[in-house]
Amino acid sequence: MADDEAFAKAVEDGLKLAKRVYAGKDQRFAPPVPAPRPAAGMERSPESPFLPAAPMVYAVITDPAIVDNPDIPSYQPHVHGRCDPPALIPLHMTDIGVEVDCILDSAFVAIRGRWRVHCVMRTRSSDCRLVVPMGEQDSVLGVEVEVDGRSYSTQVIELEDHNIENTAKSEGGGFLKPQLFSLTIPQVNGGSDISIRVRWSQKLIYKDDQFFVTIPFNFPEYVTPLAKIVTKKEKIQLNVNSGTGKEVVLQKSSRPLKERSREVGKLNFLYEALVEGWSNQDLEFSFSVSSNDLFGGILLKSPTAYDGDRRDIFSLYLFPGSNQKRKAFKNEVVFVVDISGSMQGRPIENVKSALTTSILELRPGDYFDIIAFNDELHSFSSCLEPATEVVVENAIQWMNKNFVAEGGTDIMHPLNEAIGLLSSTQNSIPQIFLITDGAVEDERNICHTIRTHLANKGHMSPRISTFGIGSYCNHYFLKMLASIGRGQYDAAYGADLIEKHMARWFHRALSTMLANITIDIFNDLDEVEVYPTHIPDLMRCPLIISGRCHGKFPETLKAKGILADMSDIIIDLKVQHTKDFPLEKLRHGFLKANYFRKR
Template identity: 25%
Template sequence: MRSLAYAVCLVASSAGALLTPGALQAQGVLVITNENIRLPRPTPRPQPISYSLDEVVVEATLKNQLADVQVSQTFRNSGTGTIQAQFVFPLPYDGAIDAMTLLVNGKELPAKLMKADEARDRYQSIVRSQKDPALLEWVGTGMFQTSVFPIPAGESRTVSIHYSQLLRKDHELTEFLFPLSTAKYTSTSVKKVRVQLAIESDTNIKNIYSPTHDVSIQRPTGKRATVKYEKQNIVPSSDFRLFYDAKPGDVSAKLLTYRPERDEDGYFLLLATPEIKADKDKKQSKTVIFVVDKSGSMAGKKIEQARDAAKFILNNLHEGDLFNIVSYDSKVQSFLPELEVFDKRSRQEALAYVDSLFAGGGTNIHEALTTALSGLQDKSQPSYVLFMTDGRPTSGETKEALIAEAARQANGVRARVMSFGVGYDVNSRLLDRISSDHHGLSEYVRPDQDIEEHVAKVFNRISSPVMTNVKISYEFDKSKPGKPVNRVYPGGDVDLFEGEQLVIVGRYREFGAAKIQLTGTVQEKEETLSFEGKFTKKVGNSSNSFIEKLWATRRIGEIIDELDLKGKNEELVNELVMLSTKHGILTPYTSFLADETVRPELASSSNRRLTTSNLSDLEEAEGRGGFLQRGIKQRFKNANNSASDASESLRTLDEFKSRPASGGTLSGPAPGRSLSRQQPSSPLPPNGGGAGFGSSAQVNSPTSETAPVDYQKIVRKAGTQTVYKRGKLLVTPETASLDLEKEEDKAKVIEIKRYSKEYFELTDANSTAENEVLTLQEEDEELLVKFRGKIYLIK
């Protein structure tokens, strides 16, 4: 699928008018009409800024498959000369655009509409003249090209674009697409990006999902919804995509599939928004126990925030809910000996109890957990334990395995435990183990973050359960032996809450029509919701390729979780390396993929050994290293779109690599430690139990600090493809093992010079996804890539 990608093409009125190409490329592609002037793509070196994009605002109304879109962009010329600017818009959906107008400071500009064949020549002429492949990904689309307008030095221009568009619809899912992916062409950030969509429908709106961005969704009525996305000082890395559907009925569940290879398992995404027909006069009650740490380390601001978190829960329980508060230090106390029915009286008494909580003493996690869980007796309604701690167990039973086992024995009602780790001193592995055993989740609160915000976020989600212990089954018309659907995440039973949407990803072996059933408990009665779906045999285009990446992200989180909690497993290590390499998903254990000093031909053979060595860091159950590792793991496991594993995970990864040394059986790295330089002390041991990878690994750390790694410069992504920078050579996972110094490997390679006749013949034969890979190659780099069974070295 083509995006309505916009490019800003800038021409200079004189050779000296344009000062900083890096800044000017913030919007896309630079075109210079002056002869003998060629502007290189941005380099990591700092450059003075002469031109910036201050703001991008996208506002659209989506109704009956039509989009009315208004785009406003403010450009500022901070240079000393006038810039002559020209806009080029590749048209999406084979030109399904109507009534496009463009205004500069309120004045309409004339423009030319080119069909795909004419536009192809224009695209290629820009690529050829500028020695920049950025526009290659749009070859094959039409083009809307404006006339030239000036931006005087020191002034700003607001460019407004208005157009109507017929949106694509597939399997009753309507898709809205808008280009925000400037990251491939810029080293500067956009000061503000805001997208606001108003969805209107004649029938109830059900599923709303963005595979690319973390959006906020508000539903004032069943037939209206507002979707918002806003960020400041960012370089957007992907186009904005949104799916939604509207239909009458009790359940709207939509199935999207992606199967690039017929002989391999495909990938599926299931979106489900059931409309539960519950008795409105009989709201589903729940049981909530808040377990709050009041040990000595909670003194000061932390105990104040913990009290505020408890008060938030008490102010948001529903009348008729059962609740209790368990507080602990060296000893354990409860608000009441037994669960209490929530009403105005019990609320006031509980608030007074919370005000009496003060910090002091040790940390008796064992007794606090067993006290809370053993107090739950009613299996007929959903039960949730919100367990908070800021430290490791120091009183009572302190052994991790025994604490976890005692908690399992005490939980007789299948209560879900939501764990909150506050600060770096927690035993994060213990919290993850408890959350996993009790079908909950772990939330980690940094020292500078507010405890109440994290507790409120989780509590708001679970406050109104509508269908609990939900199981999902898949019945195919023609089923073969074995599981037709496998490796589904999240796995196991789930609870569905009011206003929540299920986002399920998995792999499928069978293809064809299938009945998908959601079975769960609604107000103590079992209910089943059914719908039909179709699993495709093979998908020829890559428009749904994001499903594979989302599945891989969650799968990586599950693999790390299993290695963390169950111990060594060679098959899982191999799969972790394969998925990380294929998709460019960096983890603390595969960050060596961003080490461009590793020779490509050696990387494949050493990846597993390096990963095995790095996985020894999971021995850090406590401290900052353990906190950061398990925070990254949880983000992978709970990812809902491609934005979930990007910037925040990379920042945490960089923080993890530069953390100070820690004690224990495995020394933590010195500041600036390069994970890629770890040397495993021995081959991977046989599969066995236990948590972690033993203490025999030796870590070789540099003594001096190293510069931060520019991950996105070394690991580059385009669609479903990943490219790794190794010096001046770019390689893909398919070509990384080739050694160009060996004659047998060199003989397999076809050499092509960039921007030659052969180069453009190759681009004509390529798919959009293949041409996107070519856009990742910068000046003075060589690209080793495999297209349609042939290996090319593009120089």
């Protein structure tokens, strides 16, 4: 049984066990388990109604005899045996609040709440488990817990191989699966209140000239306290600091936010209310940064007194603007698709469906080819084909016939073949889209070989975008490969997310507005450490480059690049010295192996 299925079964067992909890004179026992209500307006819904769609805390029950109301003990029939595996009873939530700080292209989320161990005798205790649903691009920053006069806090540990699977076995906390972070709170007495604050960061989604944020905030009915006199309060605070000096406009919100303050580039909102029941939909909002055309700038900050690194911190940003007259580059595309045995079933069917949609989105003037690989190569054509209606239909029929999952995984060979197909590109962006669910043993050699190949191709070398499927894929390797190839990385950890995430990934990568970007920041400073090392092209979404530096920073810099009509453009970047902008937060999650250091 998969981890998420086992977890959902443990929660279902816990809810059945919770019927033993005496609810007072109004109800002899707790009501039966309610049918899960449909998710309202959720972008992501759990695979099972018993998987959390918001931060939740559970009592871990191994001995069912300890389950009772800690305030009003009742006669309980004796229970024989133990729960193996343990049952999970969702605790009642008595308070919840969230603060979201949007900084450039990232959101930093802090959710604090209070839960009561309502289902364990006052004379007994049990472990409790915090579970937080997260997205693929989210990073846990810390958890603080207070209970029974004790306090706990977590420490973020960077793993050497950056493999998310290694965190699943960490003692006391880790990932039940890539989207579910878990932390165990040991031996909490029945009737205790647990106060928790959990912090994480996530990337903002950029679409149609707007930033979109979704925070998991969909609570099931069974976390509502049974006593009607319990005051239930929700508090939501939203702070937007674009750092650009451009006007920020809130476009949509799932809550009636009240504006508290407004400055150029900044917005602050608050929602606070007493509620009869907890939220049954995610917290969603979007905002835009006003600009008609390409623009950029640099934020520079001195290190804080507590920073062990004494170099200055900087973030350089480029925004595409909303000028629809700016055309995107034409593309020459090679899809490199893993059809090894591990892709069998839903993964390969969903990839085939997503790829069909992607090919249909190619524009007139675009060219493409498809390479399917396992132990061997299977090519749609020996050369790039125009994306005409007839060719696209032939490609779809070819995929239906040749996308058969079997054999092993050899990534280097098809990548070499794709680079060869794109060797004579002119007046367009050469693109390689690698899709795989596999892990490779020679990833260092692959990265080194690809880096050498691309360096020999010059400025119009192929861009390599990578897409990882499932938990066992080497996602760190794919991120590295995309960084070297100045492409886009994305992932789907569940088969049902492949089509949605691939469509977003593909659409973003094919919307290049400015290519071959160079910035003269590297010429004058004594030392520069920057991520990403290889500056990507500017798509129809903001480009952020961050790092550390030592030396005298110039007051202005210039970003140079090539537009879709192959004309050159220069964008002036003004340096803004800042003290209160939290640039140090934006460094979280960098790929250290990709830093560029100049001495």
